[in-house]
Amino acid sequence: MEATLMYGAHDVRVETVPDATLVDPTDAVVRVTRACICGSDLWPYNSMPPSEIGNRMGHEFIGIVDAIGTDVRTVKKGDLVVAPFAWSDGTCEFCLQGLQTSCLHGGWWGGVTLDGGQGEAVRVPLADGTLVKLPVGPDHVLMPSLLTLTDVMGTGHHAARAARVQPGKIVAVVGDGAVGLCGVIAARRLGAERIIMLGRHADRIALARAFGATDIVSERGDAAIERVRELTSGLGAHSVLECVGHGEAMRTAVSIARPGGAVGRVGVPQETTIPNAQQTFYANITIAGGPAPVRAYIEELLPDILDGRIEPGRVFDRVTNIGGVPDGYRAMNEREAIKVMIEF
Numbered sequence: 001m002e003a004t005l006m007y008g009a010h011d012v013r014v015e016t017v018p019d020a021t022l023v024d025p026t027d028a029v030v031r032v033t034r035a036c037i038c039g040s041d042l043w044p045y046n047s048m049p050p051s052e053i054g055n056r057m058g059h060e061f062i063g064i065v066d067a068i069g070t071d072v073r074t075v076k077k078g079d080l081v082v083a084p085f086a087w088s089d090g091t092c093e094f095c096l097q098g099l100q101t102s103c104l105h106g107g108w109w110g111g112v113t114l115d116g117g118q119g120e121a122v123r124v125p126l127a128d129g130t131l132v133k134l135p136v137g138p139d140h141v142l143m144p145s146l147l148t149l150t151d152v153m154g155t156g157h158h159a160a161r162a163a164r165v166q167p168g169k170i171v172a173v174v175g176d177g178a179v180g181l182c183g184v185i186a187a188r189r190l191g192a193e194r195i196i197m198l199g200r201h202a203d204r205i206a207l208a209r210a211f212g213a214t215d216i217v218s219e220r221g222d223a224a225i226e227r228v229r230e231l232t233s234g235l236g237a238h239s240v241l242e243c244v245g246h247g248e249a250m251r252t253a254v255s256i257a258r259p260g261g262a263v264g265r266v267g268v269p270q271e272t273t274i275p276n277a278q279q280t281f282y283a284n285i286t287i288a289g290g291p292a293p294v295r296a297y298i299e300e301l302l303p304d305i306l307d308g309r310i311e312p313g314r315v316f317d318r319v320t321n322i323g324g325v326p327d328g329y330r331a332m333n334e335r336e337a338i339k340v341m342i343e344f
C-alpha cells in the first residue's frame with residue numbers, strides 16, 4: 001500500500017510500505033477514505049533531523065473497517081469509522097474520566113512502528129476504545145466536517161473548555177490556523193458574546209467572521225495586546241484560546257487574559273517555559289490545556305455537524321490525493337492553504 005513518510009525537514013515522500021494487517025485480537029484494519037495534513041505536522045516538517053528510515057505520518061483519518069480482530073465488538077467489517085488523533089482503550093482510569101490522550105494503554109499514530117493516517121490503510125490498536133462508527137456513507141457531503149472530529153474541531157473545543165468559555169463572556173483566539181478557526185466555532189457554540197480573533201490572513205479572517213468572530217485584531221506583538229485591551233475596556237478577555245504553541249503566541253495569550261481569566265492552550269509548546277510567570281500569578285490567571293481528548297468530544301460534537309449547526313469542514317481549502325501529499329505540506333507551510341484534505 002501507499003503511505004506518507006517524512007525523512008527530515010522538507011522531505012516528505014509517498015512510498016510503498018507493507019500492507020496494514022491485524023496483529024493483536026483487539027486490532028482493526030481500516031481502509032482510509034479521507035485524511036488530512038495537520039498544522040502540527042509542520043513542526044517536524046521544519047525541524048526534523050534527517051532519518052534513514054523515515055516516520056510514517058498522519059493522525060487524522062476516516063475510513064472503512066476492512067478486518068477486525070477476534071476481540072473487537074463495537075465495529076464490524078464495512079462500517080465507516082472516524083479515528084481520534086490518539087488511540088485508547090476506553091476503559092482505564094483516564095479514559096473513563098474523558099482524558100483519552102492520557103490512556104494508560106494508548107498511544108499516537110505513525111512514527112516508526114505504527115501506520116499513519118496519511119496512507120491507504122491503518123492498523124488500529126484497541127479498536128473498541130478508539131473508533132467511532134459514523135451514521136453516513138463514505139462520500140457524504142458532510143465528510144470534510146466529520147473529518148475535523150479527528151483533531152481540529154475537538155482540539156478547538158478543548159481549548160474553549162480549558163479556557164472556561166461561558167455564555168455572555170469575551171473570548172480571544174490566538175492563532176488563525178484550522179484549530180484557531182475551530183476554536184471560534186467552539187466559543188460561539190458555548191455561548192460567548194464577543195469573540196476576538198487575532199489574525200492577519202484575509203482568507204482566514206473571512207472564515208473566522210463566518211464562524212462567529214465579532215472583532216479582528218491584525219496587529220502583532222505589543223500592538224496586538226494593546227488593541228485587545230482597548231476592545232475590552234482595558235480589562236482583557238475572560239477566556240483566551242492559545243492555538244499556536246510558540247512562545248510569542250503564549251506571551252500574547254497570557255497578556256490579553258483578564259485577572260481571574262483562563263488561557264486554554266492546545267498548540268504544542270515549542271518552548272519549555274510559560275512566559276510572564278509573575279504577571280499571570282498576580283492576576284490569578286489559570287493556564288490549562290494540553291493534547292485534546294478528542295475521542296471524548298466526538299459524540300458531543302457529531303450531532304451538531306450532522307444537523308448543520310457547525311461547519312468546521314470549511315477549514316479545508318484544498319483537496320488532493322495521496323500523490324499530492326508532499327505538495328500539500330509545502331502549501332500549508334507556505335500559508336498557501338489553511339488545511340489540506342486527502343481523498344483516497
Ligand SMILES: [Zn+2]
Binds near residue numbers: 089090092096103106
Ligand atoms: Zn485508557
